[in-house]
Amino acid sequence: MTNEIKEILIYGHASGPNPWKVIMVLEELELPYKHKLLEMSEIKQEPYIHLNPNGRVPTIEDPNTGITLWESGAIIEYLIDTYDKERKLSIDTFPEKYHLKQFLYFQSSGQGPYYGQLAWFKAFHPEKIESAIARYEDQAIRVVxxxxxxxxxxxxxxxxRITYADIAxxxxxxxxxxxxxxxxxxxxxxYPNYLxxxxRVSARPSVKRTLKLKSEAMA
Structure with a gap:
């Protein structure tokens, strides 16, 4: 199947977690792709913001369908709907199909934003605001x-069984x-169940390959 599919172009940034979760899905589905790493300054400027007016990563361009798409959750849903015909990462029965979406949205609206705000206030914000750090660490632990x-x-x-919900x-x-x-x-x-x-999910070959690629990109 993959021999018939052209490379999907994904735009990302070395340190940002969201492009890498899409790459994990690409790796799991064994889809050909090219990862174009952008500098942070490029993400906020043309020509990239012509593709993604929100100035964030990831964005994909899929020459197989002609779509340009941004927002990592939407990209994952697109990849599953378009390419996961063998249900490697998805379940098409009721109610599981909707539970998968439930967890993808929980990741996108809960885990990612809370974890991201903790990272911002702990590592990047110019002032150390202990109340903000405490709030977002509490929320991160709540997600756990x-x-x-x-x-x-x-x-x-x-x-x-493994699905895109776990990978996300x-x-x-x-x-x-x-x-x-x-x-x-x-x-x-x-939290032993969580750990x-x-x-278990981190030990998957696709995840290990992706994390190795991330480590090399950040080197």
Whole structure:
């Protein structure tokens, strides 16, 4: 199948977690792609903002369908709908199909923004605002606790098998460990279901390949 498909172009930035979660899906589906790494200054300027007026990454251009698409959650849904004909990462039965979307939206509206704000206030904001750091660390841990509760007695989020819902969380989970260095230690005691799931999904070859590519891009 992949021999018939032209390379999908994905625009990203070395450190940003959102492009890498899309790349994990591309790797899982064994789709050919080219990753164009942009500098932060390029993301806010032409010609890139002609593709993505929001000035964020990722954006994809798919020559197989002619679509240009931004927002990582929408991109993942597109890749699944267009290319996951064998249901490697998806489930088409009711209600699982909608539970998958539920977790993708939770990742996009909950995990990503809270983790991102913690990273901003802890590592990048010019002033150290302890109340903001405390708020977003509390919210990050709340997300972990929610995942832990959902994963009670389960190996994966939906259908007890790997899906795009699980994959979507990984790149931000890797990133947050730089902001909360003792997260695994805390999770061993308080959130064991979450920790086992994170380690299980992180051990997948597609995830390992993607994280290696990220490490090389940041070197």
């Amino acid at each position: 606790a929610v995942l832990d509760k959902i994963l009670q007695g389960k190996e994966y989020l939906v259908g007890n 969380f990984v790149s931000w989970e890797v990133t947050i460990r730089k902001m909360i260095p003792d997260l695994d230690e805390r999770a061993e005691r308080l 086992a799931w994170f380690r």
